[in-house]
Amino acid sequence: MKVKxxxxxxxxxxxxxxxxxxxxxxxxKEKILLYTSVPTNIMSAIEEEFEKENPDVDLEFVRxxxxxxxxxxTTECETGRVEADLIWVAEFSYYEDLKELTxxxxxxxxxxxxxxxxxxxxTSLKDPEGYYCGARMINEVIAYNTNLxxxxxxxxxxLLNPKWKDQIVLADVSYSGAxxxxxxxxxxxxxxxxxxxxxxxxAVVLEAHGGVTQSIAAGEYKVGMNLDxxxxxxxxxxxxxxxxxxxxxxxxxxxxxxxxxxTKNPDAAKKFVDYILSVNGQLAQVKLxxxxxxxPEIVPPLGAPSLNQLLEKSLPVDYEYIRNNAGxxxxxxxxxxxxx
Numbered sequence: 001m002k003v004k005x006x007x008x009x010x011x012x013x014x015x016x017x018x019x020x021x022x023x024x025x026x027x028x029k030e031k032i033l034l035y036t037s038v039p040t041n042i043m044s045a046i047e048e049e050f051e052k053e054n055p056d057v058d059l060e061f062v063r064x065x066x067x068x069x070x071x072x073x074t075t076e077c078e079t080g081r082v083e084a085d086l087i088w089v090a091e092f093s094y095y096e097d098l099k100e101l102t103x104x105x106x107x108x109x110x111x112x113x114x115x116x117x118x119x120x121x122x123t124s125l126k127d128p129e130g131y132y133c134g135a136r137m138i139n140e141v142i143a144y145n146t147n148l149x150x151x152x153x154x155x156x157x158x159l160l161n162p163k164w165k166d167q168i169v170l171a172d173v174s175y176s177g178a179x180x181x182x183x184x185x186x187x188x189x190x191x192x193x194x195x196x197x198x199x200x201x202x203a204v205v206l207e208a209h210g211g212v213t214q215s216i217a218a219g220e221y222k223v224g225m226n227l228d229x230x231x232x233x234x235x236x237x238x239x240x241x242x243x244x245x246x247x248x249x250x251x252x253x254x255x256x257x258x259x260x261x262x263t264k265n266p267d268a269a270k271k272f273v274d275y276i277l278s279v280n281g282q283l284a285q286v287k288l289x290x291x292x293x294x295x296p297e298i299v300p301p302l303g304a305p306s307l308n309q310l311l312e313k314s315l316p317v318d319y320e321y322i323r324n325n326a327g328x329x330x331x332x333x334x335x336x337x338x339x340x
Contacts, residue, residue, distance in 0.1 A: 030268035032085040034061040035069050037177060037255075038136075039210065039230075042289040049284045050275050057268045065208055066090050066177025077103045085263040086272060088135060090255045091177030093323035095132040103262055111259040113270055117277040121294050122311065125254040134254025135276045136285050137292035137310065140182040141250050143216050143226035147240040153223055155248045156186060159198065166202035169216065169224035171209045173333045178209065178227060182251045183329050184322035185315045189248070195336050205337050217241040232290040232301055245305065249315030254294060 036043060040063045047059050064072070066089040076082045082103050087095075087110075101109040114130040125134030142159070144152040153159050159168055171179040186194050204221065206212050213230045215221050217239035228250070231243040257276055259269045275281045282293040292300045296307045305313070322329070 029056055029058040030265045031058045031060065032263070032265050032268045032272060033083055034059065034086040034088060034272070035072070035084040036061055036063055036086075036088040037066045037069065037090050038063065038088060038289070042285075045288040046276075046281075046284060049288070050272060050281075053275060053280065054268075054271050057271055059272060065175040066094070066180075067175045070094060073098075073101070073109075077101055077109070080104045082109065082260055082262055084260050085265060085269045086257065086259055088255065088257040088276075089177050090138060090253055091180060091322075092134070092254060092256055092317075093181075093319040093326070094177065095127065095256055095258055096319075096323055098258065099129075099131055106261050109261055111261045111263065111266060111269075113259050113273060115270070115273050115277050117274045117281075120297065121277065122296070122307070124311070125256075125294055127256075132256040132258035133273075133277060134294045135257040136255050136289070137294055137307065138178055138253050138255055139228040139245070139250045139292070139310065139314070140178055140185075140225055140253065141228045141231070142223060142244040142246055143213070143231050143241060144223045144244070145216050145219050145221075145240055146242050148219055148222045152242075152244050153246075154244060155246050156194070157190070157248070159203075159223065159225075160194075160201055162201065164201060164223055166204075167222040168198065168201060168203040169206055169212050169221040170198075170203060170337075171212050171225070172205050172207050172338075174330050175207045176209060178251075178253050179225075180326060180329060181253050181317060181319075181322060182225060183333060184319075184325070185251045185317045187329070188318055188321060189315060192332060192336075195333065199336050203337060213241070228292075228304065229290045229301075232304070236290070245310075245313070246315075249313060250310065251317065252310050252314035253317075 043061050069089055098109045110131040112130050118133050142153050173180040173183050209227045212224050212226045213234050216224050217234050228243055234241050263269050282295045282298050285291045290301045292304050
């Protein structure tokens with residue numbers, strides 16, 4: 001009995017030591033918080049992969065549409081503290097605003113960091129001053145339901161064909177940064193009349209691209225403007241949905257990542273940026289998120305164009321124009337497509 005008692009006591013001591021060690025290790029982890037528009041399912045998978053490579057870092061994230069994150073950051077700046085350590089959203093031009101925002105005594109919300117892992121990424125996807133870098137290519141394209149459509153639209157202007165009357169769906173620019181970029185590019189190319197004609201053709205607005213994907217896959221609408229990686233994922237899941245990279249140019253959006261200047265854990269934040277821009281981080285995004293990588297040497301998802309092909313054929317995007325006209329574009333979108 002005495003031996004058995006000693007054995008049990010030994011097990012208890014070992015359990016307490018393991019628990020103490022685990023607790024101590026958890027306390028030693030550096031915590032970082034990311035504000036992002038990357039969908040939760042993809043971001044959760046990326047978080048897991050990142051923490052496998054960096055067990056000393058505890059990554060947490062808040063996921064919302066770009067518009068919601070912009071509102072949150074503005075509010076936090078006014079209160080004197082931004083909670084996030086990193087920002088990763090769709091709208092490229094917004095990062096220029098972040099460079100000028102003030103929080104407390106800190107002027108400029110972004111920390112300058114040129115990751116060594118950014119070498120080889122095209123300069124057009126990086127801030128010349130080194131504050132942010134494109135981390136994934138998301139692309140506004142044309143989506144269609146394969147059960148209902150045998151001859152899908154091939155260009156953006158094809159969506160104006162009366163055959164698609166009341167069968168077009170798109171995301172709201174006040175919620176989606178990608179939708180705002182798309183509007184900027186399309187109005188630069190075809191004028192605001194393009195959106196007026198979409199309204200005349202019965203286009204319907206949903207809040208986010210995720211809803212657009214689901215509605216087309218469910219056959220509620222036949223066609224729409226949507227993000228390529230969401231369509232690929234839904235197609236891979238077995239839904240009757242496919243995509244067209246428009247002949248007049250997809251809208252390529254190099255969703256950037258940046259570190260917040262007020263972070264208390266800059267080294268941990270840099271580790272996440274390094275990971276996302278690295279070969280492993282980009283491969284993980286291809287596998288987990290079906291996105292086109294920002295590193296040209298990495299093979300894109302099956303059926304997707306390479307980075308170089310995409311950049312060569314995409315519709316030009318004037319981010320300075322979008323930055324200067326974001327409010328006007330949003331109000332025009334609301335007046336044209338959401339007014340009764």
